[in-house]
Amino acid sequence: MSEIRSHIIINAAADEVWRIVGDAPNIADWMPSMNESVGDADQRTVTLASGSKLVEDIVTNDSARRRLQYRVVGGDLPVTGHLGTVDVLPITDRQTIVVYSTELGPSELAAAFDEAISGGLANLKKVVES
Numbered sequence: 001m002s003e004i005r006s007h008i009i010i011n012a013a014a015d016e017v018w019r020i021v022g023d024a025p026n027i028a029d030w031m032p033s034m035n036e037s038v039g040d041a042d043q044r045t046v047t048l049a050s051g052s053k054l055v056e057d058i059v060t061n062d063s064a065r066r067r068l069q070y071r072v073v074g075g076d077l078p079v080t081g082h083l084g085t086v087d088v089l090p091i092t093d094r095q096t097i098v099v100y101s102t103e104l105g106p107s108e109l110a111a112a113f114d115e116a117i118s119g120g121l122a123n124l125k126k127v128v129e130s
Contacts, residue, residue: 001081002110004102008121012128014090017098018066020128021088024058030124033116044070052076059083081105098124 010017020030025044028037036047041061046054055074060067066088072079087099100117104110 001103001105002107004104004110004114004117005099006114006118006121007097007099008125009091010096010098010125010128011094012096013094014066014088014096017096017124017128018063018088020124021068021086021098022061022063022066024061024068024070030127031116031120032123033119043073045075054079056084060085077109078106079104079109 023029024041025039026037027044028034028046031037033049034046035049037044039045039056042058044056044058046056048054053075054072054077056070057073058068058070060069062068068086070084072082081103082105083103085101087101089097089099091097098121100121102113102117104113
């Protein structure tokens with residue numbers, strides 16, 4: 001199993017960033033590697049730019065701690081183990097760090113997931129700060 005971690009500092013209040021990140025079914029609104037995402041508070045299905053689909057269970061969506069966790073449980077990619085965690089942490093009243101950590105198996109998928117996550121965080125910053 002591989003571990004991936006990316007982070008970004010966003011010039012906005014943590015609650016403002018959390019409103020977007022905590023809206024789990026709509027991750028495709030800020031994650032450019034995804035063409036579509038649909039679901040509810042318990043499960044979502046994302047369609048990647050490649051056309052592949054991933055089914056993800058929402059494990060934690062904690063507004064008080066601003067933490068979202070999800071697990072890939074099905075889909076077209078050969079994921080054998082997965083837990084994604086997104087933490088939205090205030091630095092100041094107008095600055096936030098978002099830390100996106102992923103445990104992933106098999107390790108061969110790590111580079112693609114890492115690229116998608118880094119690109120997603122960069123786009124999240126653009127979405128929030130615009």
